[in-house]
Amino acid sequence: MIYGKQVKGRWLFLMLLFGWVLQASAQTQQGESSLAASQALQSPDGKYSFVFEQKDNKLTYRLDYAGKQVVEEGELGVDIDNHLVESAMGIPVDNHGVWTHGMVMTGVEHRSEDNTWKPLYGEYDQIRDHYNELTIHLVKGAREKIDAANSYNKRQQYLFDIVVRAYNEGVAIRYHFPEATNGLFMHITEDLTSFRFAPGAEAYHFAWAQAQSTKVKLLKSEKAWQDEAERPLTMHLANGLYAAIGEAALVDFVRGKLKLKADNELQMSMFQSSDIITAYDMPWRFIMVGERAIDLINNKQMVLNINAPNQIADAKEWIRPGKAFRVCRLDMKTALEAVDFCVDRGLQYIELDAGWYGPEMKMSSSALKVAENRDLDMPKLCAYAKSKGIGVWVYVNQRALYQELDQILPLYEKWGISGIKFGFVQIGSQEWTTWLHNAVKKCADHHILVDIHDEYRPTGWSRTYPNLMTQEGIGGNEEMPAADHNTVLPFTRFLCGPADYTPCYFNGRVKNTKAHQLAMPVVYYSPITFLYWYDLPNAYKGEKELDFWKHCPTVWDESKALQGEIGEYIVQARRSGNDWFVGAMNGLAARDITLNTADFLQKGKKYRVEIYNDDPSLNTRTKVAASEMTIKAGKTIKLHLQPSGGAALRFVSVK
Numbered sequence: 001m002i003y004g005k006q007v008k009g010r011w012l013f014l015m016l017l018f019g020w021v022l023q024a025s026a027q028t029q030q031g032e033s034s035l036a037a038s039q040a041l042q043s044p045d046g047k048y049s050f051v052f053e054q055k056d057n058k059l060t061y062r063l064d065y066a067g068k069q070v071v072e073e074g075e076l077g078v079d080i081d082n083h084l085v086e087s088a089m090g091i092p093v094d095n096h097g098v099w100t101h102g103m104v105m106t107g108v109e110h111r112s113e114d115n116t117w118k119p120l121y122g123e124y125d126q127i128r129d130h131y132n133e134l135t136i137h138l139v140k141g142a143r144e145k146i147d148a149a150n151s152y153n154k155r156q157q158y159l160f161d162i163v164v165r166a167y168n169e170g171v172a173i174r175y176h177f178p179e180a181t182n183g184l185f186m187h188i189t190e191d192l193t194s195f196r197f198a199p200g201a202e203a204y205h206f207a208w209a210q211a212q213s214t215k216v217k218l219l220k221s222e223k224a225w226q227d228e229a230e231r232p233l234t235m236h237l238a239n240g241l242y243a244a245i246g247e248a249a250l251v252d253f254v255r256g257k258l259k260l261k262a263d264n265e266l267q268m269s270m271f272q273s274s275d276i277i278t279a280y281d282m283p284w285r286f287i288m289v290g291e292r293a294i295d296l297i298n299n300k301q302m303v304l305n306i307n308a309p310n311q312i313a314d315a316k317e318w319i320r321p322g323k324a325f326r327v328c329r330l331d332m333k334t335a336l337e338a339v340d341f342c343v344d345r346g347l348q349y350i351e352l353d354a355g356w357y358g359p360e361m362k363m364s365s366s367a368l369k370v371a372e373n374r375d376l377d378m379p380k381l382c383a384y385a386k387s388k389g390i391g392v393w394v395y396v397n398q399r400a401l402y403q404e405l406d407q408i409l410p411l412y413e414k415w416g417i418s419g420i421k422f423g424f425v426q427i428g429s430q431e432w433t434t435w436l437h438n439a440v441k442k443c444a445d446h447h448i449l450v451d452i453h454d455e456y457r458p459t460g461w462s463r464t465y466p467n468l469m470t471q472e473g474i475g476g477n478e479e480m481p482a483a484d485h486n487t488v489l490p491f492t493r494f495l496c497g498p499a500d501y502t503p504c505y506f507n508g509r510v511k512n513t514k515a516h517q518l519a520m521p522v523v524y525y526s527p528i529t530f531l532y533w534y535d536l537p538n539a540y541k542g543e544k545e546l547d548f549w550k551h552c553p554t555v556w557d558e559s560k561a562l563q564g565e566i567g568e569y570i571v572q573a574r575r576s577g578n579d580w581f582v583g584a585m586n587g588l589a590a591r592d593i594t595l596n597t598a599d600f601l602q603k604g605k606k607y608r609v610e611i612y613n614d615d616p617s618l619n620t621r622t623k624v625a626a627s628e629m630t631i632k633a634g635k636t637i638k639l640h641l642q643p644s645g646g647a648a649l650r651f652v653s654v655k
Helices: 002-036 083-089 293-298 334-345 376-389 396-416 432-447 514-523 543-549
Strands: 039-042 049-056 058-065 068-076 079-081 106-115 125-143 157-168 170-178 185-192 194-196 202-205 212-219 231-237 244-249 256-262 265-270 274-277 284-288 320-328 349-352 390-396 419-421 449-452 468-471 528-531 558-565 568-576 579-586 590-594 606-614 624-631 634-643 647-653
Touching: 039 125, 039 157, 049 125, 049 157, 068 284, 083 185, 185 265, 244 293, 284 293, 293 558, 320 334, 334 349, 334 376, 334 543, 349 419, 376 390, 376 396, 390 396, 396 419, 396 432, 419 432, 432 449, 468 528, 514 543, 514 568, 514 579, 514 606, 514 624, 514 647, 543 606, 543 624, 543 647, 568 590, 579 590, 579 634, 606 634, 634 647
Parallel strands: 320 349, 320 528, 349 390, 390 419, 419 449, 449 468
Antiparallel strands: 039 049, 049 058, 058 068, 068 194, 079 185, 106 125, 125 157, 157 170, 170 284, 185 274, 194 265, 202 212, 202 231, 231 244, 244 284, 256 265, 558 568, 568 579, 579 647, 590 634, 606 624, 606 647
């Protein structure tokens, strides 16, 4: 009897255990099913709403802003062709049509961050880094954890994370590949990230970094879409919102652009395939939204937030922003005169441009010595400039940089060179992207600043290596664009970072007024700002308005875009210490604007205001009127802007 009871008890126990297993299995399946459902993320202020969902094996999302639809539906993920690596390593070959289709979600993580950091220099003296983050963990192949501490595992298992950050300023998406025990080598062939908008959206399309924009609808019939669009790509949506799509933290991956996948649907387009080894983070893709066009300008600090912090330990000791003057005639006499001009006009650097070491496009030209036909003594010039508090920059084409960088840098450091302007850089491929950023790192090791020219557009990496002061990637004064182009740039190109536009003043080829040029260092942010680009020191004849450039800094404690419409006009205010500077740049049509100083001045304080504005009636060569008055914060100031004109104002705090 006792034996029978024992058997009966054991049988009951086994039945209960089996029930528990079934229940646990059901719960697991239920949990996995719930994971496969939509996952939502909101920005801290609740305005951005991001929803992830797996639909038809695809990884998809939707994005709303302030209750309005932004992205109807977009796809997330990448396509990878690993069949050769898989075959070589004895791993089962992945036969899915698209690599991230059919993945299984294994978990999600939520976290939030809210802190404030101080940049070494910038448009703000401090930046708030405040976001909510969602990480979606996915797996392809074996779903159990594979431990191969001492060797790789031949079972197929690929891990893939989607990281989404929602800021009050925008939403950023990054793909992370955790360290894998097999399939370490990933051959990425396509970025699937896409953005489908409601019909009627218009984009400001730049076919290349230095191009001028074309305003086009998101339709295949538009000729501009025969070429991919540079990033950031700014759009005016059918519901009235403004949006900008961009790329951030691009260091060792291929450059992305935006292609029109179908009518009203954009997709990130890789320059070419890319090869990575896990663990690995792809660059961020971001979208910023605003109810007004100027909202995009005021929210662009998000690009810096999604880059890594400063990696240069002694950066404060030698990185110095400032204004630079190009030496147009490459001889010692002109260079020394340029140094003296900088001292007189409040500039901090001179720059010797192409030709000082020989023909820049010849591989035989060595940047290790001055060309024989140039009367230049570099150590002597650097010593004289240093005695006057002026630094020296030199232009070096990438041909010479590629061949001689490791020899150039210690030599230039010995001479006393402050910075190098990289010329005609190669961009796009993973190889050249990696080379370029490694070159910037090497420059930091030798206390040398960098300005990257031609087709390179920034992705916020100046936060990580702040010796990368500025870059071109813009249709600037070398091209002498019309004023409407200039009033597109603050809403497009400048969203991703500073630009070396090269304002000039006396050159007759400029297609806008003197006050328009005068306002540029305020409107266009660049820690190293080249002024008087095509001008010689003797062009200056004591013009009163150029005191504005003398006092205008290149970095700021606070910045506010006050008014503007894309391609029409822009009004930008910036604070340095207690003083404010305002720049207004106008497009092709005359207009009247009203500045409400309560929008930026400290309440209750008095200011002496210097106003510089175009006045065609003046019998002067620059036709810029200068006036001065004392006001109390809150007063309105009315300005008339000439066609292609502008205005520049300096507010000096007084007791």
